[in-house]
Amino acid sequence: MYLQIIEQIRRRIAVGDWPPGHELPSIRALAAAVQVSVITVKRAYLELERDGVIVTRQGKGSFVAEHADLGRQLRLAELDQHLDAAVGIGRALGMSDAEVAARLDAAFKARDEKES
Numbered sequence: 245m246y247l248q249i250i251e252q253i254r255r256r257i258a259v260g261d262w263p264p265g266h267e268l269p270s271i272r273a274l275a276a277a278v279q280v281s282v283i284t285v286k287r288a289y290l291e292l293e294r295d296g297v298i299v300t301r302q303g304k305g306s307f308v309a310e311h312a313d314l315g316r317q318l319r320l321a322e323l324d325q326h327l328d329a330a331v332g333i334g335r336a337l338g339m340s341d342a343e344v345a346a347r348l349d350a351a352f353k354a355r356d357e358k359e360s
């Protein structure tokens with residue numbers, strides 16, 4: 245469950261819902277809102293802090309880290325996860341790297357045609 249909390253917080257930061265400096269809900273408030281234990285939320289916050297995504301100020305709360313390009317970094321990390329999954333699926337299907345790259349290129353072309 246704590247991984248889902250981490251993913252949701254990262255997503256809100258990545259899409260710009262929570263800009264740098266935004267105060268996150270308190271651990272207790274978030275635990276009550278999503279109906280999990282305080283320990284679960286605390287674990288998620290600790291991992292996010294370890295990753296440099298949030299900062300916690302004693303007595304003041306937790307905030308989105310002040311990195312200028314944090315949202316971009318998180319979006320790129322998410323894209324990298326999807327691309328890694330696509331490579332894994334392609335290889336599991338017995339495709340060469342060139343075949344997977346060709347499929348990606350075809351997807352770009354199909355998207356361009358839809359948007360035209």
